[in-house]
Amino acid sequence: MNKPTDDQDLRLRLSPQQYEVTQHAETEPPFTGEYWNVKDDGTYSCIVCGTDLFRSETKYESGSGWPSFYEAMEDGLIETREDRSHGMVRTEILCATCGAHLGHVFTDGPRPTGLRYCVNSASLDLKRD
Ligand SMILES: [Zn+2]
DSSP states (O other): OOOOOOHHHHHHHSOHHHHHHHHHOOOOOTTOSSSTTOOOOEEEEETTTOOEEEEGGGEEOOSSSSOEESOOSSTTSEEEEEEOGGGOOEEEEEETTTOOEEEEEESOOOTTTOOEEEEOGGGEEEEEO
């Protein structure tokens, strides 16, 4: 696992898009990210700090164009906060370990949780099984 690091190191280590998404809460355009259409088995971890966040078993086809999960691997891995940007009230999701922006969580997901964790590919690193 990588340790959370300083800003200059992050700029070197991440792609410009990964940096903008995780550090400035940018959103990658839908249907463009690395993982929205990936069905491989594995663990999705935070691109910044390497903490494991989501398992492929909870990834599902949401039609949104972003990787979507109905559940995080464990309680406490994901932090939420209210996001009132862009004239909407949404719930932002962040890596609880390093504070990286991941995406948003919505309540229109499938059973059993009814949640849709809508995550930028740029925030994730898939470790295939
Ligand atoms: Zn992190």
